Amino acid sequence: VENQLTELLGMKYPIIQAPMAGGVTTSQLVAAVSNAGGLGMIGAGYLSPDQMRKQINEIRELTTENFGINLFVPSQFKAAKNEVQTAVDAMKSFKHELDLDDELPELPTYEAELEKFNEQIRIVIEEKVPVCSFTFGIPSADTVSQLRSENIILVGTATTVKEAILNEKAGMDAITVQGSEAGGHRGTFTEEDGSLIGLMSLIPQAADHVHIPIIAAGGIMDARGLAASLCLGAQAVQMGTAFLTCVESGAADVHKQAILEAADDQIVFTRAFSGKNARGIKNRFITEMREVEQQLPDFPVQNTLTKGIRGKASVQKNKEFMSLWSGQSPMLAKSETVEELINRVVMDAKKLKDFG
């Protein structure tokens, strides 16, 4: 099977490690994936320009292979006073339970987010990062043409056929289609209603409507998911949860353990951690915030408001208040090294389907 994408991204195997933000994608993880024949990706959404530069250099010490970086595209958000107050009131008792004070953190503004994004883009160009992917939207035409003129390969994210077409029109080299199975934040940037589409539907419909290569993301953990994605019309897979439980990942041990012990029906959506819909393991925070979930401020304001809770819970190894992001296939998760995972997937896939 001919595969433009592995060549384009410089990977031996059509396996991309999802750019999970929030400390999961350590330099060790990213480099191990690229060294094992996949494409490692830095989840840089929350990183400062300095942190980004530092990690890019670290990775270059660990691998000579290609790797990529993912950025969050800022968009206007809603955070009315009463929404912030609803969040503060709803979380007051959790803060006391975790021994946190009531101080309100400085809240993000769209202008500051945009400035940070532009700084991040500057670093990507200066450091000549081979691959740059985007979530939560499509960058401006100027930014896209600037990156393209530097020969940086661009990958967009789509959750519907419409979003896939918008990404292609904007000049992306490839698209990650994020199925409803995916863990963590939804990449949806158009209408939310009707955007939770399973990969069995999303991959073939997207493949019929765009000409650039498609990367499948969501619930894919092993050779079966890889082979199925290729059958459906994708040229590669992006795996998140499968890499999250790897030895090299920076996820908290309590997070890894929770995934290894979870059943498929414990994985739910919540808006409560960040103000944006995201998939993870159901816990007390998700359950007890259900009632006010739709009245909270948008991302990234709610994310900033929960930062203290998530941080303290993590220190206390208290999984009831951590965002335990996971895709819908936790029962396929294993504790192993990146090399073991990739070799297992590749060996098993060869038995299932010749993917060249």
Next chain:
Amino acid sequence: VENQLTELLGMKYPIIQAPMAGGVTTSQLVAAVSNAGGLGMIGAGYLSPDQMRKQINEIRELTTENFGINLFVPSQFKAAKNEVQTAVDAMKSFKHELDLDDELPELPTYEAELEKFNEQIRIVIEEKVPVCSFTFGIPSADTVSQLRSENIILVGTATTVKEAILNEKAGMDAITVQGSEAGGHRGTFTEEDGSLIGLMSLIPQAADHVHIPIIAAGGIMDARGLAASLCLGAQAVQMGTAFLTCVESGAADVHKQAILEAADDQIVFTRAFSGKNARGIKNRFITEMREVEQQLPDFPVQNTLTKGIRGKASVQKNKEFMSLWSGQSPMLAKSETVEELINRVVMDAKKLKDFG
């Protein structure tokens, strides 16, 4: 590839036509599927024992091949007076718009539903229907053993690994795993939270936890979906929407046309038509009932309350008030005969993967 299931169900190809209730599965459709090498299924959930017997005999005039029937397993439901009143109030203006009177239909009771179900089981046994599948629950141990002693092949429905295991334990010969992509009603019969699982996640996790053959259902419309499902661990697919738009299907033309014109992101869930979560094309009824959706009585009470509206809208070819059930892949739908559909899927699948 060895496939116990095609042998068990007596099909040439691993393609089952979903038992869509409400007049879609005409005798012509069911027989055409079985004659073309698949397994045709009667959606008998809403049929009276007499209607069932009549259709079984009609099908036997049209084919000598195996076919199946699907029944709804009744369960206790909630229909408080205030819920019924909420429904009546919310639909009053629609009834006027459609020139319907305000008369309240006779509402179903659990006892009557159970009696009807037992009658249906009696017909299945008397008529020796080769395959009987179940949705919305698992029949009693007595019913299962009665059917098994008559050598009727039993197929359960599961939307989570837990439900798959319960079906296996109850003595089902095979399980249909219904992904979140699927059109029409959810088969969920345990906790609803966490039960919307995409096939990319549901098939392999279920396959790892049960020993009986798995049938994949949800968003599968062509060879790509068939090949992918087999890669993931299923032994056959059950296609609904793909057969709904076929010439032989009894769906209203306006319903078929709406699917042929729909985009992936227009397919949403609603509880408003029946009191049970179901997937279909967004229209005025779904949108305008959103606000009260969670305050309506359970299935089948709400279904009875909307019967007049759905019926009159269908006569008027008014798609804004019909339940336009569809899976998440409407952009893969075609208008063709059953034989054309099955031949196309089989020919294309041979190119993708040898499925024996």
